[in-house]
Amino acid sequence: MGAVRLYFTYILFLYILFNSQVLAMWPIPQSWSIGSETLKVFPSLDINCANIETSEELTQQIFEGAKNRVKEFLTDENYVSPNVHFETPENSLTLHSLTIEITGDKSSKLDLGIDESYELMIPCTNDKNDKPLIAHLKAATIFGVLHGLNTFTQLLYSNEEKNGLFLPFAPHNISDYPRFPHRGLLLDTARNYYPVNDLLKMLDVMSWNKFNVFHWHVVDAQSWPVKSEVYPELSEKGAYDPETMIYTKQDIETIVEYAHHRGIRVIPEFDMPGHTFAISYSMPEIITCPDVQPNWNDFAAAPPSGQINPVLPATYEFLNNLIPEMTSWFPDKFYHAGGDEVVMNCWNTTDSVIDYLKEHPNDTYESLLGMFINELHSLVRKSGKTPITWQEMVVEHNLPLPKDVIVQVWTTQEIIKNVTERGYKVITGSADFWYLDCGHGGWVGDNPNGNSWCDPFKHWQRIYSYNPTKNLTKEEAKLVIGGEALLWSEQADPTNFESKLWPRASSAAEILWSGNYDESGNLRTTKEALPRLNDWRFRMVARGIKAEPLQPLWCVKNPGRY
């Protein structure tokens, strides 16, 4: 079977090499063999999944939703590719139906590490009895079915004459599964606000790219858009607009459910104790060194400065009320508790903290941080969830956190080894490769000749060259559960975030789904990826997404020529 696969890969390779024929699919399946027939497809294509019992109501609903989305693509998309060309003979056969089978647990829940694999077979010949052509999609879970359906939609093209919808290069035999179980996208909705509909649209694009985690960096120093019911004053005073620039419990439910129906988990992040100035609008008493001007950079990594005070009973009362509420609004088993960029100078210039240390001579600023994080994480655990932390709590502060805590590395790729050596599971996606915000100059506006802190701009090729398990031993590599592309919103908002995300985040998505190496062990190259990514970018544009261009159209239409 390995030899058969190798053979198909080889044929695929030769086909691309000698025909300069572009075969597009993003992210590329682990195993994919093709033929040379073109099938016709009509919007009336019968899509059925016979074996979901009526008792599996949620699974049934997820399936119906996905089916309707495929139907919409069949009706509306009519995508004409600039670089995928195919024959449309008069006598092309018609694909009559797509039959789906869930082979595993039909009520399986979306969670880290569930089976997302699928197999998609599209035949090209009728059997002897002249029966209609039937494609088969098989997956262990409904979430594998969703990925398979997204793959199916990428096989459909219209042509220049726009005389219908075609499925070229049949027969197809696709066998696919993800390289990493955690494939995330971080969006920061605090530095600038995004309406709910923008987030829903982003979730659609994420699902097409086979992302399965929305890391929602929901609050930060600049604003607190979440309308807590326990502490409504947080957003009444801390949101940019307490009426229009907020997320209510209902909004969050809508987003979480929409994501779930697309195979995406929502992991919220309430960053603490740093990055919390926005809390001081309503609870100034628990925030130290608020908005120090003009020397903010002695007190915080970014303005406005402010950290939660670790020694006040009022702080712990706040956590005890807020954390259970927020964890209960997000069903995922993980909760990101923040923990980046704590600056001790913010605490050691605060009277109450200084006095506390005088009374507790065995404590230190570091032990106060440990005390705060322990309390925060124990509240997360009491809600039945596992905390995720930014790298500093482990790498810089050496907190003895239990090994089930997941550590997110954000500074540089080298740190991944540091964290896995300590035995922690890691989420990768560091600023040297996967920060989508870099390269737009400093946002403080005081340095015309200056760069953004994480210059240069991370273009798709650099993103594609990131290997999340570089230099790791086998044991260390096992601890890497995946990665995230990250968009911090200092210079992004609803007007431009789609272009900042796509197709660069797609580049990360392929590394996370398909992996850095193909099934024969060859490193995936940007040269091979470019024509496919061009096609995918144009298809996303056809779906109404403002994905930015990678090349002049001439180059897109003439793949491999310069």
Ligand SMILES: *[C@@H]1O[C@H](CO)[C@@H](O)[C@H](O)[C@H]1NC(C)=O
């Ligand atoms: C399809 O591919 C799978 C995995 O590569 C292989 O096991 C199977 O035999 C193939 N089926 C056909 C009909 O080619």
Ligand SMILES: *[C@@H]1O[C@H](CO)[C@@H](O)[C@H](O)[C@H]1NC(C)=O
């Ligand atoms: C506070 O800590 C910083 C190091 O983070 C140190 O440079 C500074 O001198 C300390 N200040 C006081 C008042 O202890």
Ligand SMILES: *[C@@H]1O[C@H](CO)[C@@H](O)[C@H](O)[C@H]1NC(C)=O
């Ligand atoms: C501080 O540490 C010393 C030495 O370990 C110990 O004898 C003392 O009891 C501790 N004090 C407090 C208040 O815990």
Ligand SMILES: *[C@@H]1O[C@H](CO)[C@@H](O)[C@H](O)[C@H]1NC(C)=O
């Ligand atoms: C990998 O190892 C090489 C050689 O030791 C080193 O130069 C490089 O920085 C390492 N990269 C990572 C990401 O660890």
Ligand SMILES: *[C@@H]1O[C@H](CO)[C@@H](O)[C@H](O)[C@H]1NC(C)=O
């Ligand atoms: C991890 O990083 C810390 C802080 O930079 C450093 O002190 C430590 O030596 C590093 N450990 C490893 C194993 O690289």
